[in-house]
Amino acid sequence: MAEQMTVKPAATGTTDAAVLGYRRSPAHHLAELMAAASGEQVRLREVPFLTQITIRATAPEAVEAVGNALGVTMPSAVGEVAQGEFGEGGSGSSGSSGSSGSSVSVVWLSPDEWLAVLGDEADTGVSIAAVVESLSVALGERRGQVVDVSSNRTTLELSGSKARAVLDKTIELDLHPREFPVGRAVSTQMESVAVILWRSADDTWLLMPRASFAEHVVGWLADGMREFS
Amino acid sequence: MMVIPCPFCGPRNETEYTYGGQAHVAYPENPDALTDEQWAQFLFYRDNPRGSYAERWQHSAGCRKWFNAVRNTHTYEITHVYRLDQARPDGLPKAPLATKEVGA
Numbered sequence: 612m613a614e615q616m617t618v619k620p621a622a623t624g625t626t627d628a629a630v631l632g633y634r635r636s637p638a639h640h641l642a643e644l645m646a647a648a649s650g651e652q653v654r655l656r657e658v659p660f661l662t663q664i665t666i667r668a669t670a671p672e673a674v675e676a677v678g679n680a681l682g683v684t685m686p687s688a689v690g691e692v693a694q695g696e697f698g699e700g701g702s703g704s705s706g707s708s709g710s711s712g713s714s715v716s717v718v719w720l721s722p723d724e725w726l727a728v729l730g731d732e733a734d735t736g737v738s739i740a741a742v743v744e745s746l747s748v749a750l751g752e753r754r755g756q757v758v759d760v761s762s763n764r765t766t767l768e769l770s771g772s773k774a775r776a777v778l779d780k781t782i783e784l785d786l787h788p789r790e791f792p793v794g795r796a797v798s799t800q801m802e803s804v805a806v807i808l809w810r811s812a813d814d815t816w817l818l819m820p821r822a823s824f825a826e827h828v829v830g831w832l833a834d835g836m837r838e839f840s
Numbered sequence: 841m842m843v844i845p846c847p848f849c850g851p852r853n854e855t856e857y858t859y860g861g862q863a864h865v866a867y868p869e870n871p872d873a874l875t876d877e878q879w880a881q882f883l884f885y886r887d888n889p890r891g892s893y894a895e896r897w898q899h900s901a902g903c904r905k906w907f908n909a910v911r912n913t914h915t916y917e918i919t920h921v922y923r924l925d926q927a928r929p930d931g932l933p934k935a936p937l938a939t940k941e942v943g944a
Contacts, residue, residue, distance in 0.1 A: 689849045689903070721903035722848055783853050797849070800856055800901045 631733045636660060637765040637825035648833035650840035653771035655832055657825075658817070661766050662713070662729040662739050666746060668755035669723045677757070678717075680749035681727060686719040690795040692809070693717040697729060697745075698737050711736030718796045718807065726760075726807070764807070765825050769832060770815040777835040778816060782808060802831055845921050846899040847907050860896030862886045863908040864928060890914050894928060 636659030638645070645655045668674045678685040683695035698712030713735035718726040727746075732738050739759050746757040769777060775786050781802050785791065796809035796817075804827060807819040820828045842854040868874055868882055887893065893913050898906045910920035910929060920929045 721905060724903070783855075798902050799852070803855075805901045 628733065634660060637822035638767065638829055641826060641829045644833055645829060648836045648840060650836075651771070652773040652839040653769065653777055653836050654774075655829070655836065656768050657829075658766040658768050660731040660733065661761065662727075662732055662735075662737070662742060663759075663761045663764060664727040664729075664739070664742055664746065665758045665760045666717075666725045666727060666755070667723055667757075668750060668753065670753055670755075673750055673753040673755055676749045676751070676753075677746055677755075680745050681715050681717060683715065683717050685717060685725060689719060690797050691719045692794055692796050697742065698735075713737040718809070720798055720807075723755075763821060764819040765822050767818045767820070767825070767828060767832070768811075768815060769818065770812075771839075772814055773836075773839045774814055774816055777832060777839070778808075780835050781831065784808070786810075788813075801828065804828055804831075842916055842918070844897060844909065844918060846902060846905075847921050847923055848905055849899055849902045852899065852902060856899060856901035858898040858900040860898055860906060863894040863896045888913075892919065896924075 636657055638657040639659065642657070645657065649655055666677055668677055674685050678693075681695055682697055683693035686693045693716070695715050695717070696712055697715040713729040716728045718728065720726055727742070729735065729737060729742060739761055743757055743759050750757055778786055778801075782799065784797070784799055791810055793810050793813055796807055798805065798807050800806065801808070801818065801820070804820050804824045806824075806828070807817075809817040809819070811817050818828065818832075843851045844854055844857055845851045846857075865882070865886070868878075871879065871882075874882070891912055891914060892910050894908055894910050896906055897909050898904065906924055908920075908922050908924060908926075908928070909918050911918050922929065
């Protein structure tokens with residue numbers, strides 16, 4: 612029984628590929644609906660399984676240490692997103708022996724809260740556990756937390772020349788490039804659903820709703836896309 | 841629709857916020873020493889002015905931070921927004937009624 616009481620150390624290696632094969636993304640059953648709603652002017656698809664890590668820290672040196680581990684300068688104001696490279700080639704130090712790396716984006720969510728977004732671990736070879744461990748070590752004993760929230764939200768990509776027109780029907784922020792340039796991301800509401808809205812390119816927007824809202828958000832967007840399909 | 845300026849995120853629609861009631865209502869230093877009437881005063885009695893009113897708001901759909909705002913209850917104009925750790929702006933009514941002595 613003593614063995615069962617022992618706390619297992621966090622895995623540092625890459626997650627078993629066979630295990631990753633069993634994953635089902637929150638909107639995977641809506642792929643046909645999204646494809647049917649998509650056309651030349653606006654397209655919708657899910658970008659599943661992005662690695663998402665919530666970082667909370669208050670002390671400036673703690674924030675800096677976590678940023679160094681991610682290879683970025685942590686953003687300090689609303690809307691800012693920092694870009695970097697984690698793992699091989701970057702300044703991040705993943706403990707795994709795999710020769711892999713991932714681009715990382717750090718979204719400002721609050722004065723003491725950030726969301727680090729990396730590629731799907733099945734594609735990048737950078738396991739969630741390795742990122743969490745690296746950041747936890749960087750944070751050390753200082754006040755804060757590093758938590759894997761990859762399953763909390765999914766990512767929907769709305770793109771095309773009419774993507775902003777679709778969002779303008781329902782997002783109450785000013786999405787003109789003057790106010791919402793490429794690279795800006797904010798936590799806001801779409802209809803009544805809390806989402807992170809992220810302009811990743813001129814005509815490409817990422818919406819990150821909670822997993823259980825994926826079906827509602829996809830249906831809502833598909834309805835807004837009808838006049839353009 | 842009110843547009844409330846979050847001190848961290850900037851102006852957002854009121855639907856992104858949660859209302860937190862009157863600001864600056866201090867928790868009693870020694871709750872055990874209060875009479876039931878005084879405890880009820882602390883719990884349930886709040887000012888209801890026609891004019892400037894300091895309120896707590898939370899930007900629940902954004903940064904999730906609490907902050908204080910001074911809102912005119914007649915015009916809905918928000919004149920001050922400040923963090924919880926900042927002093928309340930000058931020119932406001934001082935202690936809220938709820939903290940006045942019962943029977944005074």
